[in-house]
Amino acid sequence: MSLKEAAERDRERSIIARTNATRRFFNINALYTALLFITWISLNSAVKIPEQFQKSNHTNNWAVLVDTSRFWFNYRHVANVLSIYRSVKRLGIPDSQIILMISDDMACNPRNPRPATIFNNAHEQINVYGDDVEVDYRGYELMENFVRLLTGRVPPDTPRSKRLLTDEGSNILIYLTGHGGDGFLKFQDSEEITSQELADALEQMWQKKRYNEIFFIIDTCQASSMYEKFYSPNILATASSLVGEDSLSHHVDSAIGVYIIDRYTYYVLEFLENVHPNSDKTMSEFLAVCPKSACLSTVGVRRDLFNRDPNKVPITDFFGSIRPVIITTDPINILEIPKRKRKTEKKTKIDEKRAYLPQFPMHLVQATV
């Protein structure tokens, strides 16, 4: 072998060695980085980062649940809205902060073979009508009162339980169900509310500082057309179908004889039954609750007006109820016992004697006899 060849061989060997070394080096590096990566991932998922949820700044929760259709064959819409009512009550929102509007009576309807009950499942396990339901608006009262309720322009003699007494820290859940079309929602077969009117009503609420955030759910045909015109901030909206699609019902209960629940609400309910007041499920899980295979219509979401990431918003922000509680650490130590001056009642008037009156005008009978 010549020197050149030996040098060549050496060079080759060194090159191979070097490449081997670099290869090993890279291998080790890769292994090292892979190890680091795995540790980082496992750390992230194992440790629940306290800032997983974006901080919300609401102080109370309200819910407005509306069923807009009338007549026995629309039983499923009443079952829809009562199912949501039940879930929302179970998760903590008190009745005084839920406005429930039902257009027609299904539970005590003469056509209902199971009186005083409304079921949302053919197995008839849960009576969503329940024993302590409080319906705020029923029957004909729904006609124009939905927009009045949202904007606060109710007649002056409306009782407090029928008013939406929200303030700037309220998170409101709005759920609408019934029959709808492209750009409108039908109220009781005789009136309509257009998407523009709804958008204007929500804007007026924003102007008057009547909400902090709104979660808007609508389960009708062509539902997403109702939220397209929204322009107020802090609204997250979802609909059971897009424009041009129909929302379908789920199944028939042959004992009752009508469709008893809609697809979208059925899957929403399945999801909500697994949510408890301390749940850490997020809003984005809720928004993905009904894929096209289950719902047969595409669920629409509008998130551009909502400034938080739905991935980081807990579901209890809208479905649960928060009530800030401040512990009292400084009660007043009352040393002087107060005594209020009583208004002396004038006892100068003699109390008049009272008596019971006869319950039948026999004096008229005696007079003529």
Added chain:
Amino acid sequence: MGTESNRMWASAAFVGVLIVIGMPLWWKTTEVYRVSLPYDKISSFNTEAHYVTTQLNVLANDERTASEIIGLIEKTFEDADIIKLKIKKIILSEELQSKLETAASEHRSVEELANAFDLEQHNTFYVVQKKSLLQDVWLANERVMFYSDDKSSSIVVEVLKQWIYQTSVLLGARSEKADAARQTRFPPSNGYHVVLSIVQPRPDAIRVDFPTKEAVEDYIGTFVDELSVLHNFTLKSQWLYLLDFDFQATEVKDKTEWGRHYAVAQDRLSLLLTKLEERAATQVSELSTINLALYATPCEKAPLAIYDSSDRMISAPVPAFMSPKWGGVVLGSPSAADCNDEVPTWQPNIRTIMGAFISHLRKLIGIVDNEYIDGAFLEPLKSVVPRKWEIDNLLRIRTLEQLTSAERTLQSLAQLLGEISNIVINDEVGALINSAVENIRVASHLLGEGKLLEAYETSLIAFLAAESAFMEPSLLSLLYFPDDQKYAIYIPLFLPIMFPVVLSLKHLILWMRGKPIHKEKTE
């Protein structure tokens, strides 16, 4: 030709009737009735420009101290645009000085001062020098603050800023975003209901002897009587039986007479409020209701103690909590001796329980508690009556809040009415808006002059008028014909009519000018 002029005149008649008379008539009759509103005045509202003027009297023993104190006060409050102080310098006479120095206690000094000056006037405050003061600054219930000498001037200024005038809370009342104080207190109104509920979950197990009517009348009645310049209060009380709530309290052994106490987690407390609201039936009145509830714990679960989120027991004379804009709850427990009786009877200590309720009421009405300032002594409250300068502060906060809220309401209402052009504005709404605008102007002026009581009343009228105008039931756009529907009805009617008429205009004009026309239509 004769027939041509006939035809032209016929065409002109069509044009005259339809376009000249018909169109304006249609426009006028389908016009929406709108009362004219002072849009320019409303858009010129500046919510940041409101300020309060208040009278501050500085009394000192000599000229030098007075000037130094006044100088420091002026410098500190120079850039506070929300409150303007009208400072009056008074040098104490020898006689008054000696009376103040030789008084047995600070309270006697206050009485001496009351003889010389009028301490009852709203929106005034006296800063008085008393050399023999132990602390740097001394403050109690009257509108008087004592300070020892000019070395305590910095503390005087701090006390004025944070305790007396509470500039941060005033700024919060004026600001658009609610601060913590505004989130806690009830929204402005001309009246509130106060309901005291005694909750007895086990009436058969333990009897509760609480003179509810007298407690409400005496304690809460005396408190709200002092606030009669601000709001009207209606006092009510009720008993709620069999309202069972599971605190999920865990037993903790300790060294008290019971040998144990039950720990209640703080998170559980908000659920109690939900349960109370179901039964409390306070939704029946128009005005907001302040709920005060006393929970009588049965013997098996007594006594209760609240544990905070980090699992430490909160020590307080009586476990109590409150919820902003709702009310307060006191968790009362009977003593071991009460429970060992034949017929267990609990006689609650009215003073401690009402003490907790009064502290809740103070916060809910808007009295913000004061942080500790080193060197300043604030005499703790001994009676239910709020301090005089606290009432002044409430007046200031509420006036600012009502003024700015009314302005914002009117601005958004004007914007709304301007945007949606088919809402009818009837006379009542117009009158309310005009009244609100006028009262805002007057209230702002009075506030700037320092006439606090009149400013408060005027601002309350303005606030209520603005709210009524915004919430007027007739302002609903659904009730009226929206513009696009109006056109949708009239266009199919008028367009086919207008088409030939407008086309014939061209010939009409040419004929008027004298040019002959021949329009042919072949068959």
Added chain:
Amino acid sequence: MALWPTGAVQHSNKNISSQMRYASLPREIVCTENLTPWKKLLPCESSCGFSALLNSRMIHNTNYHSIGVNFRKVCANKDCSEIKFEIKQTVALVYDYKIIGSIDWSFKKLFGQGLPGACPLASSSKVYVDTTTNDTQPFKLVPPPDSMILSQRGGSDTNIAVYNIKANRQMINIGAKNEVTNKLTVTVPPPLHFNRYVLGYGKEFGGIVTELTNNFWTPINVVLMENAPWWLPIQLSSLRINGEAESDLVISQFYSPGRSRQKPYHLELLLKLPPRSTTTITIDFEFVFLKWQEYPPDANHGFYIGSALISANLPTARNYTSLPITGSTFSSVFNASKPWYPAVLRTNGAMVSLPTPDFSMPYNVICLACTVVALAFGPLHNICTKELVLKPNGKPLSFTQKILNLFKKKKD
């Protein structure tokens, strides 16, 4: 005449009948949502006491159910110089043997559960069972009652079994077991019963008929009150008692005509029903046209007319369980004989079908009117403003004329 205050009123109040306010909602449906606030008025709510029995699935599965709240002032002392308030809440349920499945009844069968003890706040909790039919249709009460009371009221005897319920949270299930199960029962009709229905066909006139049947051997005095809404104008001139316009059965009459969209029509008749007879009272009404906005969303369903009110002074107390006016609890019924026994009864409601318009008419009218105007105006304008001129043949055709000629039929 028909309704009088049930509470203690001041002597000096002479205008008591002008202070009466009467309202009825014939269309309202009664369901659990009405029961919930009713239960909230009770101090024990529904945790114990009788309201715990009110299981809405069971009580709405009945032939007749009604809940009531009565509020009045009662005398607090003997000479009635002081008053206190009394609130009385009532539930009336009529079960059908076919629904519960057998002629034996028990709390479990009727309400789904037993009674979980009395409310601890009640000063007295009692269950009364009427056992008068034990002679003809023997049955056994389980558990045996605490005491038996014989009440003689107005000539009729009633045997009542009394149970004292204690607040000891013990479940008690009261029931009856019939000894003979295949006997047919004959129901004796009450002394006074009635029927009401709507007459007429078409959409111009109609009538309301109320039939009052007096089964008793003496005449019974009744006041019949009809409160017809403003959209159902009842004509007093058409009032006929047993077919006659003037009848001596009518002792006194009060009629207040209504005003359209403001006041309802109010008719009260004081009648003396002859013994063992049926009296038919007929009154005609005419249909009115309502404005388009006044129709409810389901206008073709019909409009409900509220029930008529019959206030009767019964001479007998058989099967009569109303409390005397001075009494507050059921025990005041025992041996409470009086010359007359007043009762306020309500007839069934009725439904009329008002002439409803076709609600799609506004759209139709717009389309029709626009089409007519468009079609008619064009030629009219042309006739007035254009002149037909003969065109000489042979002139060169313009381009548009050539295209139009392509579409025209060739005239041969």
